[in-house]
Amino acid sequence: MKRKITLKHIARELEVSISTVSKALNNSSEISRDTKDKIQAFAKLYNYKPNNIAVSLKNKRTKNIGVIIPDIVHHFFTTVFRGIEQYANQHGYNVIVCVSDESFDREVINMEMLANGSIDGFIMALAGETQLKKDFNHLKEVTEQGIPLVLFDRVTDEIRCDKVVLNDAEIAYEATDSLIAEGRKRIALLTTDNFFSVSSSRELGYRKALEEHHISIDEQLILRLPYNEDVNGIESFLVANNIDAILSVNEIFAIHCMGLVQKMGLKIPEDISVIGFTDGILSKYSEPKLTTVAQHGDKMGEVAAKLLIEKIENDFDEEEEVFSTEVISATIIRRESTIN
Numbered sequence: 216m217k218r219k220i221t222l223k224h225i226a227r228e229l230e231v232s233i234s235t236v237s238k239a240l241n242n243s244s245e246i247s248r249d250t251k252d253k254i255q256a257f258a259k260l261y262n263y264k265p266n267n268i269a270v271s272l273k274n275k276r277t278k279n280i281g282v283i284i285p286d287i288v289h290h291f292f293t294t295v296f297r298g299i300e301q302y303a304n305q306h307g308y309n310v311i312v313c314v315s316d317e318s319f320d321r322e323v324i325n326m327e328m329l330a331n332g333s334i335d336g337f338i339m340a341l342a343g344e345t346q347l348k349k350d351f352n353h354l355k356e357v358t359e360q361g362i363p364l365v366l367f368d369r370v371t372d373e374i375r376c377d378k379v380v381l382n383d384a385e386i387a388y389e390a391t392d393s394l395i396a397e398g399r400k401r402i403a404l405l406t407t408d409n410f411f412s413v414s415s416s417r418e419l420g421y422r423k424a425l426e427e428h429h430i431s432i433d434e435q436l437i438l439r440l441p442y443n444e445d446v447n448g449i450e451s452f453l454v455a456n457n458i459d460a461i462l463s464v465n466e467i468f469a470i471h472c473m474g475l476v477q478k479m480g481l482k483i484p485e486d487i488s489v490i491g492f493t494d495g496i497l498s499k500y501s502e503p504k505l506t507t508v509a510q511h512g513d514k515m516g517e518v519a520a521k522l523l524i525e526k527i528e529n530d531f532d533e534e535e536e537v538f539s540t541e542v543i544s545a546t547i548i549r550r551e552s553t554i555n
Contacts, residue, residue, distance in 0.1 A: 281329035283339035290495025298516025319344035336363035343442035363526035377522040386545040387420030399460035466491040489552040503551030
């Protein structure tokens with residue numbers, strides 16, 4: 216009897232990436248004909264059927280929910296998970312969590328593992344590499360079988376499913392506007408690459424606030440850092456630019472910035488005001504305490520779990536099924552790193 220194989224097995228045997236296997240099996244035009252033929256022939260030989268897992272999900276209930284998050288370092292993702300778990304437990308569901316570690320391959324492997332009859336549906340935020348590659352075939356395989364999926368925070372319009380997001384552009388506008396109200400003119404943005412949906416939205420809000428206040432956008436004041444959070448470029452950026460305020464897309468960048476600013480002999484907030492996203496432990500105990508955008512991850516998790524459980528417990532005809540995008544409103548928590 217032929218062994219049961221996964222995308223990982225095929226990729227390893229043929230010495231290609233999991234992304235290449237996924238695209239080849241979905242007949243993507245991005246993959247050469249020779250490579251597609253080789254991968255599809257191998258899959259056929261070993262009886263690989265990508266949708267068998269999804270079919271098994273439809274036929275029985277496990278009362279388990281699979282959650283895949285990009286990392287466990289960020290306070291935000293831990294609070295989202297807490298919100299998911301609390302709501303799920305109250306409604307008789309258990310939660311199994313996996314970490315993609317920002318890896319496309321890990322995300323695919325985690326989905327295959329969890330979907331092997333272990334869970335009734337997924338809640339997940341996309342890994343950095345998944346958004347970079349724009350390869351969502353592993354998600355499509357599940358959703359095309361009617362298996363519930365809820366994306367939160369990092370989402371894509373290419374997948375028809377329920378989504379829960381933050382009002383990223385709006386709150387970034389509000390944060391930038393508050394810095395302008397302090398009299399700041401040289402406001403830096405510390406962000407990640409624009410393939411991150413949240414970073415792109417936050418940059419839109421930042422730009423809109425500057426434009427509405429007739430402040431010229433200096434591209435030199437926008438620092439894009441790697442999604443693995445390598446902060447080595449921040450010091451030279453601060454030294455090279457005359458900055459009087461900083462908006463950071465996460466608290467790790469913001470806290471690191473504050474240390475460097477004070478090392479340069481500047482005072483916070485007298486010389487430079489700082490606002491970061493994520494109201495985590497670092498923000499509360501930094502010196503000075505960091506003004507932050509509270510993303511209300513517990514609420515986001517609760518809403519995501521509610522949407523998923525409703526989908527699991529209600530049968531919808533494919534033609535009738537309607538997907539929603541719920542928006543969580545962030546708030547600014549004012550502390551010592553800005554002039555209140």
